[in-house]
Amino acid sequence: MTTRGMDYLEVQGLIVDFDGFKAVDDVDLTLIEGELHFLIGPNGAGKTTLVDALTGLVRGGGLARYDGHDLLAMKSHQIVRVGVGRTFQTATVFEHLSVLQNLDIAGGVHRSAWRLALPRRGVTESVEQALDTIGLSELRHRPAGVLAHGQKQWLEIGMLLVQDAKVMLLDEPVAGMSAEEREETGALLKRIGAERTIVVIEHDMEFVRQFADKVTVMHAGKVLTSGTVVEIQADARVQEVYLGRTADAVNADPVAVAAEAAGEEA
Numbered sequence: 001m002t003t004r005g006m007d008y009l010e011v012q013g014l015i016v017d018f019d020g021f022k023a024v025d026d027v028d029l030t031l032i033e034g035e036l037h038f039l040i041g042p043n044g045a046g047k048t049t050l051v052d053a054l055t056g057l058v059r060g061g062g063l064a065r066y067d068g069h070d071l072l073a074m075k076s077h078q079i080v081r082v083g084v085g086r087t088f089q090t091a092t093v094f095e096h097l098s099v100l101q102n103l104d105i106a107g108g109v110h111r112s113a114w115r116l117a118l119p120r121r122g123v124t125e126s127v128e129q130a131l132d133t134i135g136l137s138e139l140r141h142r143p144a145g146v147l148a149h150g151q152k153q154w155l156e157i158g159m160l161l162v163q164d165a166k167v168m169l170l171d172e173p174v175a176g177m178s179a180e181e182r183e184e185t186g187a188l189l190k191r192i193g194a195e196r197t198i199v200v201i202e203h204d205m206e207f208v209r210q211f212a213d214k215v216t217v218m219h220a221g222k223v224l225t226s227g228t229v230v231e232i233q234a235d236a237r238v239q240e241v242y243l244g245r246t247a248d249a250v251n252a253d254p255v256a257v258a259a260e261a262a263g264e265e266a
């Protein structure tokens, strides 16, 4: 296990400006190791754009520092190499390659060009460990394309594990999953999150309630509020942004209202 000296990702005054439209507008965030941090907010709040900025997919202004690196000044592949990885709303595994091959390719980010060219013998320890952690050991030789939806998401998380990502930014990992797959994913994130910084963008409020240590609510590019699920539930502004109700209109549970807004059973 490597120690990188710093166990949090600090974001200060982050701005993403699309031709004058600020999709992310002066966001401050401190993301701490060992804390399962959820990012929620209505559609268009800027959640994915924030993650895009932290992973070099869009240009951001301000500061995003991890382990002494200024992520905003780096290219995507450099960001992966310092230990910051992400998943996308749609799984991006290589469908025609096996589970094992997908993991092996992901592990390649830390191999030099000449070592990449050498024939690979056996399965590395990190790949074996990742297979075990994501529960796909038995399916290692299957093409990723035939995996169930949930298993593809787990494979993506496994790819981040073999990349040795210490910061994982996951964009709606349980979308489309069965109740059982959600449970397993939550347990997986708790397991691997103890020694990592994990941020989950999520609309599934039941999942948030069950697994979040900390929740940040975004609205119109800004952080509306941050806290535990209980604290978020006590904040009437959250309810306001989800349904446009006034803060003191009803003494309702904002997280339940958010679930309702997302079309779920609260």
Ligand SMILES: Nc1ncnc2c1ncn2[C@@H]1O[C@H](COP(=O)(O)OP(=O)(O)OP(=O)(O)O)[C@@H](O)[C@H]1O
Pocket (backbone or CB within 6 Å): 018, 021, 023, 041, 042, 043, 044, 045, 046, 047, 048, 049, 050
């Ligand atoms: N490349 C782009 N150019 C211009 N506007 C963009 C671009 N990407 C995103 N946006 C806009 O930025 C805003 C934030 O989008 P973003 O996808 O980050 O929201 P989100 O909170 O992730 O929403 P959702 O929950 O629907 O995924 C939206 O208004 C979106 O239309």
